[in-house]
Amino acid sequence: MKKNYYVVSISTLLVMSTIVGCGVSGATKSNGSNAASATKSGVITLKAVSAWPKSTPDNAGLFDLIKKVNALGKGKVHIEYLGGPSVIPTMQQPDALKSGTMDIDWTSAGYTSSLVPAANALKLSTLTPQQERSQGVTKLWNTIFKQMNARFLCRGAGSPKVSFHLYTTKPVKSLSDFKGLPMRTSPAYKNFLTALGAAPVSLPPGQVYTALQRGVVKGYGWPGYGIHNFGWDKLTKYMIDPGFYQVDDIALMNLKTWNSLPKNIQAIFNKADVQVEQDMKKHFLQLQKKDVASMQKKGVKVIHLSSQQSKTYTKLAYSSAWNSSLTAP
Structure with a gap:
């Protein structure tokens, strides 16, 4: 089978990043302490911030992720949403995630491009998130995002038809x-x-x-x-x-935080990530159709x-x- 151009190109970007010594072979050292903490009951609390204000539609995937992880990991792990740009300005969030000021950032891949230039290619995918996972693209992004000390969790819009x-x-x-x-x-x-x-x-x-x-x-x-x-x-x-383009909303986790999570907690995230991508495909296709009709009426x-x-x-x-x-x- 002929490989998808996008898959080949992302593989090329990974090779290029490695050649120029961008440090994708390992995690970038964090300059600060991680925000993740455990309560007396042993529940791990993770702090999440979004690039957009709470009511913005793009945050739907984040709240779905929070709901799923908190349900699947009840008594073990809990994501706490701190807020949007009022907590940390949008364009400062990638650096804050890299340093460990927060654990999870719900953002646009493009907003991370000053730290990970290749991230601007994430929007160019003609594949669904499910196809990206089956064809190894998600693993490539995980390697590339190590440049900013981050773990790639999932996409937020769910379909190349959401543009x-x-x-x-x-x-x-x-x-x-x-x-x-x-x-x-x-x-x-x-x-x-x-x-x-x-x-x-x-x-x-x-x-x-x-x-x-x-x-x-x-x-x-x-x-x-x-x-x-x-x-x-x-x-x-x-x-x-x-x-x-495909809307490039994504969830990233500080890599040090990810590596510190027990395997069973990582498994909860892996399961929730896949479910979020499936849910958001239907959600955003419907929202896009509805909002375009609403715009025209106005x-x-x-x-x-x-x-x-x-x-x-x-x-x-x-x-x-x-x-x-x-x-x-």
């Missing part, structure tokens, strides 16, 4: 309309926006509403759901179709690019991301 979209406050009739357009970005799609000729502006989600209101940005990238949770639907006029128009423009748009999205990932230091 990102670009949203704008002005109509886009052709790809040339993106030229010079200031667009809020994250590491996940910065290369794509640059390739389109747009002007990427890096902002955390909490600052996007004001930036749109003041005209600092004329659009942004986000999954095909959840813009109403930030109030962006009130300022957004258009959603560009087709979508691109006046957000979906712009369907022409067949040729769509092909160029999609090709540009993936080629710009792969070029960046495969040439990252």
